[in-house]
Amino acid sequence: MLSVQNLTVSFGSLDLLNDISFLVNEQDRIGLTGKNGAGKTTLLKVIAGILSPTKGRVDRPKELTIGYLPQQMSVSDSTTVMNETLTAFSGLISLSEEIERCSAEIARRKDYHSREYLELCDRLSETEEKYRILGGGNYLADTELTLAGLGFERKDFTRPTRELSGGWRMRIELAKLILRKPSLILLDEPTNHLDIESIQWLETFLSGYPGAVMLVSHDRAFLDNVTNRTLEISLGKIYDYKVPWSEYVILREERRTQQIASFRNQQKMIEDTERFIERFRYKATKAIQVQSKIKQLDKLERIEVDEEDNSVMNLRFPPAPRSGTVVVEARNLSKSFGIHHVLNKVSIVITRGEKVAFVGRNGEGKTTFSRVITGELDYEGSLKIGHNVKIGYFAQNQDELLDESITVLETIDNVAKGDIRTKIRDMLGAFLFGGDDVDKKVKVLSGGERSRLALVKLLLEPCNLLVLDEPTNHLDMRSKDILKQALMSYDGTLIVVSHDRDFLDGLVTKVFEFRHNRIREHLGGIYDFLRNKKIASLREIERKDRAKVDAVKEDASSNKQKYLEKKEYERSLRKLRRKLEDSEKRIGEMEAELSEIYKKLMDNPDPADSEALYLKHEELKKELDEEMNNWTDYSYEVEEFEKTSDEDEISEN
Secondary structure, eight states: EEOOOOOOOEEEEEEEEEEEOOOOOTOOEEEOHHHHHHHHHHHHHHHHHHSEEEEEEEOOTTOOOOOOOSSOOOOOSSSSSSHHHGGGGGHHHHHHHHHHHHHHHHHOOOOSHHHHHHHHHHHHHHHHHHHTTTTGGGHHHHHHHHHHHTTOGGGGGTTTTTOOOHHHHHHHHHHHHHHOOOOOEESSTTTOOOOOOHHHHHHHHHTTTTTTTEEESOOOHHHHHHHHHEEEEEEEEEEESSSSSHHHHHHHHHHHHHHHHHHHHHHHHHHHHHHHHHHTOEEEEEEEEHHHHHHHHHHHHOOOOOOOOOOOOOOOOOOOOOOOEEEEEEEEEEEEEEEEEEEEEEEEEEEOOEEEEEEEOTTTTHHHHHHTTTTSSEEEEEEEEOOTTTTEETTTTGGSSOOSSSBBBHHHTTTTTTGGGGHHHHHHHHHTOOOOGSSSBGGGGOHHHHHHHHHHHHHHSOSSSEEEETTTTOOOOOHHHHHHHHHHHOOOOEEEEEOOHHHHTTOSSEEEEETTEEEEEEEEEEHHHHHHHOOTTTHHHHHHHHHHHHHHHHHHHHHHHHHHOOOHHHHHHHHHHHHHHHHHHHHHHHHHHHHHHHHHHHHHHHHHHHHHHHHHHHHHHHHHHHHHHHHHHHHHHHHHHHHHHHHHHHHHH
16 A cells, blocks of 8 residues: 655754655554654654655555644634635535536527537536536535534534634544545544543544554553554664554563563573684684584674663753742633633632642633633633742643744743853753754654753743643653653642643642533542542543433433423423522522631631631532532533423424
């Protein structure tokens, strides 16, 4: 299907890929693995034809079509979901426009027997035939079905793309790729911004896809569920394993163990042989044996142990300046994008030294709230940033905000001030940008390398509040561990947005769950939160939420059909609405009471009084959490009852 022959890709004196060769066959599901900067993204770009190799070639059959999903997306901010998705059919749309032009011209002309008129008719016929063969009559329906399969509702089709989070933008790009139906799909970190539903959909789609797939991912479960072959890139070489990720890890360790054992055995044999030759070299009685041993060594194929890349970055955050006790305090804060409500009257308090996690589905407002805290977005309600709080922000798209036209060294030199400028090269070296790497243009860096560079920028100025939005997206396993250790030692306040359970474990002591435009506080670490939710992983939050909604929908529909008469239905709906209103009133009262208790705790230094107030504060918080759960359940029921009524009216009409 596709052949890579003696491929070498060099940047300056560095051979990123050195004389590699392999085949991609139909139905192959290939996972590319290797540390950040090993050349995974570069290899995908070479195969896609975006980059040219220094040496070697990629043989692509004429009938082969390639679809490439990059790490950095380029979704327009000036269009809608549907219009952006339809760019996948630019060729068909051009044919449609040509058909319209030809038809209009034919209708206008009266010279029915002229040569120009006949040629125009022929062109129209040929264009219509080509349009039909390419499936032009169905592309609008296919687009709607694909978007619906990826979780978009019909009302989202006309929604501006600028309102979408990274995960939903990724779905648009996936939709465009799917609709093009290439014979080879290339995916670079496709799960970075996806929630569990879209990941599961993508796994199912790729598993049943009739063409070949090659992907880069640091999601082990995703690789195991999708791939049947693993290509490891290390120090410019490539190692081919005909197994998924988990089996590859075992085979790789076994191969290296066997390789080392064979190498040691061979070295011992060589030493013994050389000693024999040296001992009996000048004895006539042993001359024949000595010559035989010499020939044996000359013919011997020497075993070499593959080099391992054990380089790691060295990360330590500078001491945090002391801030006030309250770092972030939000009261009844709301945020909307047009008619789309993201946050609705949320209230949270984050105090000095706390390390907290923001979790929840894509689009629930985690990034939005992070940007509100950092001052990038306006809002309604109250937000107070504490005394002497200095914010360091790592955006979800931080790597995209870097200037691609300058070098690694220039990137840091442009923002460094004072004495720190004398230590720039040392800092870059600690983040694995050594030697000639500092002279690389940012545009040639991998996603992981860009993330490391963004972290260097974050370290240039001491801060006491770190807001990190998906900081591990492009980092390899080893870099994730190092970042986690550095954050655990950090003495400031930390807010981290992440779905990575292992990364959050032992790092955070409080979890804020974003759900249905609200924020719920959960004390304890990430595993405490998971146990309380009775789920196995962070991403199962999304699955349970969706399952609950579906269950309510099914139940409401069946109940309506079986036993709900109209009067009974209206009576039940009024009762639910009263419950919802009463719940909202209680929540407001409890939040106000909590605020008063908190102020008293801050103002009253008496330990005896403070202890009683603290106990009351904690008890009231538990009651508030229970009432928030009730409010959510009432909201679901009201919504589903109203939907049932609408469906009834439609069916009667």
